Amino acid sequence: MEALQVDRGNEKAPKMSGMFMYETPYLSDRIKALRDAFHAAKWEIDIDRMRYYTEAYKETEGQLPTMRNAKGLEKTLANMAIRIDDEELIVGAKSSKRYSAPSAIEVGGARGYATLALACYKSGKTVPEVMPDGFLGRSAEFLKHIHEFTEEEYRLISEEIFPYWGIKVPEKVGAMVGLGGIFSGGEVPPMPWHHISVGLEKPLKMGLKGIARQAADKLKELDPNEADYAKKKDFLEAVQVSCDAVMMFAGRYAKLAEEKAKTAAPERKKELLEIAERCRRVPGETPRTFMEALQSIYLIQMAVIVSHGDVVICPGRVDQYLYPLYKDDVEAGRITKEQALEAIEEYQIKTAYSFNGPGVFTIGGVDKNGEDVTNDISHLFVDAHRNLKGLCNGIAARISEKTPRDFLMKVCEVNRHTAGIAIYNDEIQIRDLMEGGGYNLEDARNWVNIGCTEITGAANNNGNTAVGLFHVPCLEMALNEGCAAMAGWKQMGVKTPPVSEMKTFEDVKKAFAAQVSHAMGKTVKGISEREPKVPEVFAQPLLSATIEGCIESATDMYAGGAKYNHATIGNQGLATQADSLTAIRWAVFDKKLITLEELVKHLRNNFKDAEEVRQMLLNAPKYGNDDPYADETALWVVENFVNELKKHKYWMKNGTLRGLMISSATHQYEGMVVGATPDGRLAGMPVSNGMSPSNAMEKNGMTAALLSGATTASVPLGDGSSFNLTFNPTLIQKDEQLEKFTSMVEGYLSMGGRQLQFNPVSKETLIDAQKHPENYPELQVKVSGYSARFIDIHKSLQDDIIRRTDFANC
């Protein structure tokens, strides 16, 4: 096969630099066009999956969910309209709409947004008109096009699709107040809300044909008299139908490319014929080139999303499984490094068309023998992310003691241009997966990020349910004999002693631990009751076929077929918990500035007429300042959480329950339902984020915050965590500064810091900080020779910095 011809466009590429492919971010005209199309795309409701899955379900009533899913997939991939854009070399999509999210209507997935869209269509209104704040975490602006159905689409949904599933659309959009209005479509089956590692290495190694063969061979081995034979047979047959459907889907693209080639200009004609050649081969066969590999994994990802609905499905260690093909191509002169970079940029743009958080690529780290395997593709994924300024894609950079420093520095450098690359401590994640997740050493060393900051093995497990256990209400209940604000101050937790009987700090901790224990029991019980129902109605034969253990056991991943099974319990607001307990220890027991009863009275009154008390509490020692007085309580909170987890069992075979300490927007939700807290936080305000210090409470600089963050290193959580650092990119403008920044990260990791993600703030944030300084006391900026807190400096200087900050942030 000839070398891929890529037009680098009109703009001259910046010179090559030691660390990066290009000294400053650079995109060819072709990639720019693809990126611009992404930025211009409007988000719409996908109808294809809803429509064809509904048809398939009508035709397969009474059958098992495995084959019903495969039939739905087959029908969708066979019938949905497809297109190839003029700039594309990698083809495929998950919907005929440019930017939308197929949702699993059979388990309630499509209902909320589709119902809203339909109600808007009916009433002739847009989302911003009826819900100015947006809906379920999305801004009204993002949703403003969702009602733009054609008449035929509207008829399809309202007359054929929704009635089959018993979903009713309210007459008036105004009636849909709150979530109750949206989800009033009768009994909704349990919807698996998942972060999943899809196996893409396997189809690269054996092709979908090989996987289908593996399923057929397994079927032959089955004894018709064995337990669950019918289910197993159905699963294995569904795997074969699904694999065939994806190959057929690729064939449709090959045919379309050949059609388009007939009338294309010579240069494009050549590209189209190459696209056709690739789609004739993959993903059915094993890829022969790097481009075939990218085409293969991209189409499989899209098909899995159609099958599952657009939850977070992550491609894992892209640098590991793509590298051998890249290396062969380079050695054979089939591709240059620049061409590979451009192909990765295109792949990253295409994966960014995602709704529920884009997939996260995992790069760097060690292999199963513990050796560093950072390679050219790891670097190119960072280059591409930098050139594209992120596009909201996520990258998880695995950093071990063996990681070359230039790779870590490169990852840090990207924060000059965009956010989105998170740093993970390889050694700690491996230990956590082994000790907290039951993984063996080799599998733990092959860990991947599966979205947000969640961690699992690579394509060998059931993913992650991440059920949040709100701990701050537990603290509230500990101070109120089991009563909580969210229950209208009625009893919700276990009855613990009144505060008048708490004579020591240990008594307070004991009551808190009792509340956590009680809540943990309820949470695990909920999982054990809910999850076993999932495989009765929902299955993922295609995805399962890529996951180790499923074909081998002839069992779908949702029915326990994977090699590893686990559920994750989330805990967030570590700082709010630790700071609240510390404030009690400090103000009540050590300094005796207030009694516990008085304090609780003020909390119940949301510090009404007690600003002095609140200020006093705000000035108590806080987590995030490298103050052992506060940090030791943070460690205790984490230890208590993990010890409680260990007391419970997961329902699946060999299953484990793991701990996760992150927040997405969830810390805001938790904050909404909990009253004022002893750290001085007012009722309704967000609790702290993940394992990060409370906003504005880290006052000793970033290094001190990082040392606090590393104090909980000794506790294996099992799953991931998040630690956020906010800074302005002026801090790393000069190479010397970048060097020091990189060293700071190394110091944190060497102390056992688990995870670190940066929030390089945008110009808009600085402008907001200027207007509302009270919200940004921690925001640091570099004024070249000096660093300072942004809010501390004069307005003229603030204006200067604002003008200097040209930073794309999404």
Place this chain on the structure above:
Amino acid sequence: MNSKEKTGLIFNIQRHSTEDGPGIRTTVFLKGCSMRCPWCHNPEAIKATPELVWYASKCIGARHCLEACPQGALNLTEEGVIIDRSLCDGCEKCVPVCPAGALELLGKRQTVDEVAKKVLREKVFYEKSGGGITISGGEPALQAPFVMALMKAIREADVHIALDTCAGVKWKMLGPVVELADLVLLDLKIMDEDAHLKVLGVPLDLVLENAKKIAQLKKSIWVRTPVIPGYTDNEDNIRKIAGFIKEYLPTVERYDILAFNNLCSSKYERLGRPWELETAEKITKEKMETLAKAAKEEGLDFVQWSGLTKLEEN
């Protein structure tokens, strides 16, 4: 007295300091200075006695401070708390009674042991970055016995020590401190004898002779010159400094020219002192480049400039 119990008057211990020597550092700022530079960036460092400051943004008007002050030095007016500095003796009684932490006493006596413990908490970052501790001020040599004891304690932990000095004190005080440092950050500001004495209050000779002695001790030196409008910003001055370095200071590794900014004007406000440079214009980028070029022309190949420059209006 055990040397670890010696105390120094310190107004700040700044962690994650990245501008005061190589790597990530912690800078210990000592109170008291021998010079009176009108542009001083750390005005709280000048006086050798503690000074009370009040933060308007934190004050909630609780008034406890007024009652706590035995001198009657505090008044709450429409402009906030006014400190009568002729009455305030730095007793600090007002500080703990403020629930919002709006009052702070700058300058506290801390022992060598206390300071060393704080500084060494960051050791991992020094190791990873090739950093360490920087002792700054004010003029650290004015508290030589304390500084030497602190340096010895830090040296035991095998941490790199930089001394930030204006060299405007007698060698008898400065020399022993320099001996214990790994690196000297040396300020050279004005090369005109009369102007030096008049503006800084210290003879130029003293500074230059000290500088030569530091070089004779074979100590690594980073020279720094703040570029201050109307004081140090003429090309001739920079050329003279560069020429002096070239001729007399063979151990200089780096010459930094730092552009003036008025970041610290709120500090002057809080200290109740007027500041003549509050509204001074920033230096232009062209000017900084010209000055750096001039220094290079004098034969230095390790010149850098940094700092905030005047932006083109957009």
